Amino acid sequence: MGPDTEIIAGYEVYTPQAAADYGRSTRNSTSTAVHPLDQLSITEITDAASIVKGHYGNTGVKFNTITLKEPKKVDYVAFRDSNGPRPDREAFVITVTKGHHVVNEVMVSLTKKTVLEVREIADVMPILTLEDLDVCERVARNDPRVIETCREIGLTDMSKVFFDGWAVGADERYGFDRRLQQGLAYWRASELDNQYAHPLDFAVVIDTEKEEVLRIDIRKVDGKRVAVPKDQHNFLPDFIQDGYVTDRLKPIEITQPQGVSFTMNGNELSWAGFHMHIGFNYREGIVINDVSVDDMYEQRRRMLFNRLSVAEMVVPYGNPDIPHHRKHAFDIGEYGMGLMTNPLKVGCDCKGAIKYLDAVMSTSQGYAAVLPNAVCIHEEDNGLLYKHTDYRDGTVVSARDRKLIISQIITAANYEYGFYHTFSLDGTYKLEVKLTGILNTVPLTETEEAAPFGTRVAKNLNAHNHQHIFSLRIDPAIDGLKNTVIQNDAVSSEIPVGDTGNLYGNAFYCKKTPLKTSKEGACDYNHDTSRTWDIVNTNKINPACQKPVGYKIISRESPNLLCKPGSLVWRRAGFTRKTLWVTKYREGELFPAGDYVCQSTGQPGWPSNETVVDWAERNDNIENEDIVCWLQFGITHFPRTEDFPLMPAEPLSVMLRASNFFQKNPALWVPPASHDPDTASKDLNKCCEGAKTSTADLGVGKISAKL
Structure with a gap:
């Protein structure tokens, strides 16, 4: 850290002088x-x-x-x-x-x-920065009315009262003449105490720019205030180190003595035949561009995707009581996934041989702010890649898969989200999200029930039902810029049982429906038909199967938005109404909930803040066009006691897999596994010798227990 820089909230902030010094020091070092x-x-x-x-x-x-x-x-x-x-x-x-x-x-x-x-730009409010969220806590803590509200429930030391700044959503009491936040109130018994074990019974609404408290919304039960839950539910080592069990797990060492298998030229990455550019911004966090792959059969490099990013997410809560109806956080559009990113640590957030990338963002003064280790790039074993055992001659072939992971972890107030962009050796791209952190809690009286809209996770603590719905923006380039989406449904044959063509009634097939317009491109997931979608290039035909080359969208974790049609959340989070939207590419259309999400109303056709719902209504042709796919996935979370005080990571994922893109298994170049890496090149089947000898004397159709 230089003399003109300082560390603020994990960022190294550069004054103009420090930036100038930095520029001079690096100007001649870039080749x-x-x-x-x-x-x-x-x-x-x-x-x-x-x-x-x-x-x-x-x-x-x-x-x-x-x-x-x-x-x-x-x-x-x-x-x-x-x-x-x-x-x-x-x-x-x-x-x-x-x-x-x-x-x-x-x-x-x-x-x-x-x-x-x-x-x-009229009638919009920009993203809430970390500095804006600090304003919320500072202003609320020092307001005389808030101090009196705390005194009424026995809290007189305001240094122990904290406020999580949230976007307010849309508040019918105010228009667009105020830039609003709401502060959810908590108490801490000590410096490292878990504040979410002590929620308070009120929330404040503040004007961010005027720096003033506008309202204090208090939830009373039978006309009375709700007492502060005082039981301790701490999880930091300072509190529970004597409770750790240290002799159950032996160390696992992850080593790569010859280094990593990927190379980087600046932010351009190459790994196992994949090539891509890794970008980062304040809103989407990681952005992956120019994804291509070396095809060993066609002996050429082939494009897959122009751009991949997590473009939006929403967390609507299911309790209808005021002020909880305002809790529906758009963690990307309202706060910025890049701004909330953690600086990652070796051994804690990532394991193995790691390449880190820093993030560079800005402050309200226009200073550059550098977050170190914002992105982690590393490899992991990924289990079985392929295997076959021939019980007749005893031959076994088996290879291990490997995955390249490009990841970031964000903290959104109480919740943490890990985002893992993963590529594997068979050409698959997978986005996995892991949810952890702490449940958002509210206080309960002794006589109240948490159900039906929440769970009593501890004495006097209610954790409300909620959903987490994400949107993955896919800008495809499947062997070229002109692509089409085909819907796939597994269906039984229409031919009746006993009739010619389905004599025994066992016939079923994949029903394929091309999506021709952006209105048709608004699709729901169908569990009954195991619905998937192929992004295909009808101009390129796979010579092996005589079908268009493509990549398949697989998304089985696709909950419906549970807020009622016409509700505030339904309007604002219109992107969640469908599992998939397919629109024609247009410049600047990056965010499915609109460019400006804070205080958005979700009214259709709002010209200054159009959403994917508006883009679909254009009814553009999307066959053999430059298109964009918007894929929604997530979970519905009914809290458990096991989720408190610190939630075990819960994973969910979506996948894009080659579908007639390659002429055969694209991973056959991967040598079979060997127990001894030093002799792998000499005896690739060493790990299979036991299986080979155990089947040497078997007759056809016999199975050996030794296998």
Whole structure:
């Protein structure tokens, strides 16, 4: 850390002087030009802020966002595929006028060092930054009315009262003349105490820019305040180290004595035939671009995906009581997955030989803020890749799979989410999300029941029912930019039992339905038919099967949104109404719940904040077009006592698998496994010798218990 930098909330913040010093120290150390999709650097963020300040003059401005303005797709693809000109570096900046609620979008050319465009955006509110959330706690804790509200339930030391800042959603009491937050109140008995064991019976609504408390919403039972739950439910080592059992588990050592199998050139990564670019931004966190694969059969590199990102998520809570009806967090659109990212630690968050990438974001002053180790890249064993035992001649062939994992972990108030973008040797991409952290709790009286809208997870503690629904944005390029989506349903033959063609009634097949328009591209999951979708390129035919090459979308964890149609959440989280949306690609359409989610109303056709619901209504042709797929997945969480005080990680995932993309198993290049890696090249079947000898004398059709 230099003399002009400081550590704030885990970020190393660079003043303009520190950024200038950094720029001078690195200017001559970079051998290649910046990749057009690389996140903005420390110096670029500082330069963008300086250019914007110069444009505004003496007008007080607060920087909400300074991030990369990705080049137009047509320009970038020309650069990537056809040796076209390198796109200019541009920044996208969102500003808020200090003390007011005027929101502007500013486009900045970093190449030309000038402002390209300024747009004032009406009736929207930008993302809540970490600095904004700190405002909520500071203002609420010092407000005389809040102090009196705490005194009424016996709390007089406000240093022990804490407020989690949440977006307020839409509050009918206020319009768009105020930038709102709600603060959920908790108490701590000591510095390291678990505050979620001591929820308070009220929430505050504050004006972020005016820095004032507007309302205190108190939930009373039979006209009375609810007492503070005081029982301790702590989990940090400081409290329970004497309760640890240390002799049950032996150490597991993960070593890669010859190093990792992936290489990186800047942020471009190559691994086991895969190639991609790893980006990062304040809102989506990890962004993976230019995913391609080396095809051993066709002897060429083939495109798979232009861009992959987690574009939105929503956590609607199911208790209808005021003020809990406002709890439906859009953790990406309202707070930013990049902004909430943890700095990762070896041995705790990732194991093995690891490559870390830092994240570079911005502060309200326009300073660059670096979060170290925001992204972890590493390999893991992935179990069985392929195997076959021939019981006739005793031959066995078996190989181990391996996966490359590109991950980040975020903290969204009480919850943690781990996002793991995973590639495996058979050409599969899988997004796995792990949910952990602490349940959001509210206090119960002795006579209240938590059911039906929650669970009593401990004495006087209610954890409400809720859902976690994520949206994976898939910009496909399956062997080219023109793609089509086909819906697959497993169905029984329509031919009656006993009739010719289905004499014994056992016939079934895959019913394939091409999705022709964006309205048809709004699809539900169907458990009865094990529904999947193929993203295919009808212009490229697999010579082995004479079918279009494709990749299959597999998503079996697809809960329906349980909030009623017409409800506030149903309107605001319109993307959750369908498992899959397929839209025609248009520039700037990145976020399915809209560009500005804070205080959004979800009204259809809102021109300043369109959503995927509006894009589907255009009814564009989506056959053999440049398309985007929006895939929803998640869980419905009815809390358990086992989830408290610290929730065991719960995984869920979606998958994109090759479907007639390759002419045969793309992983046959992987040598069979060997117990002894030093002799693997000499005797690839060493690990199978036991099975080979145990079946040597078997007759056809006999099974040996030794296997």
